[in-house]
Structures are given as structure tokens and as C-alpha cells.
Amino acid sequence: MLALYFGRRHLGAIAGVQMMSMVVASALGPSLLASFEAVFDSYQWGLYISAWLPALTFFWVLVVRSPQTEP
Secondary structure (H helix, E strand, O other): OHHHHHOOOOHHHHHHHHHHHHHHHHHHHHHHHHHHHHHHOOOHHHHHHHHHHHHHHHHHHHHOOOOOOOO
16 A cells, blocks of 8 residues: 555655554553553543544545645
């Protein structure tokens, strides 16, 4: 799918950025939940927000244009 959007020339660099983002998110996720637990004495609000992030991302992807289809 990445090659469709960005071409094959820089596919390795793009995959590297994806992997870095995954590692950073894996480190920040537990910190976010721990912060909510410390403030609200429950993980509930942190989990609500974490559940909404993929839904917001999905709707954002539907709105964004493909970089290959320039007007």
C-alpha cells in the first residue's frame, strides 16, 4: 500500500519511520494510561480516549487526499 501512495524509491525510509512511530507509541501508551490512573484513580478515561483515537484516525484517512492524485 505504501508503494501505491509514495512510490518504491523511498520505501525503506518510510518503513523505518513507521517502525519508529510504533516503538514510540508503545512507550507512550502505558505512560498515558498511568497518568490517567494517577489523576482519576481509574484507567477508564484513558481507555475511552485510547479507543477513540483509531476511530478518529479512520475518519481522517477518509478525508485526506492521496498524494499521488495532485489536481
